[in-house]
Amino acid sequence: MKKLSVSLVAMLVLFSLLGSLVMADEHGDMAKVRVLHASPDAPAVDVYVNGDLTLEEVPFKTDSGYLEVPAGTHDVEVFAAGTEYAAGEGVLQADLEVEAGKAYTVAAANLLESIEFVVAEDSMEVTEGQAKIRVGHLSPDAPAVDVGIIGGDALFSGAEFPGITDYAEVAPDTYDLEIRLPDGTQVLPLEGTELAADTVYSVFAVNTVDSLEVIALVDYEAAASPDEMPTTGLGTPEQSQSMWLLVGGALFLVAASGLVWRKRFQ
Known part of the structure; x- marks a missing residue:
């Protein structure tokens, strides 16, 4: 019986270490990356990271949601959807460097003949009870614009392509906003824009200036736990994989216990 107890304790320790390693691998030294297709005349695209197909048939005005990727430098290439992969032959290629614990938006912007990546670090914090917002000017033929309250003050002034402004904190509320030229001429109304607290x-x-539209994305919600954010893609193990590994460890523990019992009573 003493021999059985020692064996079980040893296996429990091993199983605990296995679980700890899985969790450390899943949450340590990771960054979050979100990809946005913002090139108005580009077709749907496939995105490869380090030579692996990561996003498939992504159409214009679509974002991937946050994907988890190990910190470090990654080779990102974009191809027209369905094109056979050939290293270095994509319509767009860049080495993307990301830091652990940080989040990023990577937008494929501009017209196809001049397509480029626009990369920005995303904020994962906000003052309690406040909302936080920024704007990105990704319309290739639109002039510099302001964004502000209709008939009122500008929240952001002189936003130019291809650029993403700093964040501004505002009181949570529903705002009647507009995109306008610096002289006050309205380009696009954004009435009823709801900005929630802690978000x-x-x-x-x-899009082009004659078809201008907006894409509103949530970078962070204080009420959402990290595990609720999408984490698949970019070659990173899915959360479910770690669950299966833990289950497998548990089954191993049960099986091993049975072997010890049989050996003891044979």
């Missing part, structure tokens, strides 16, 4: 937003102006 961070990025609002991107996309």
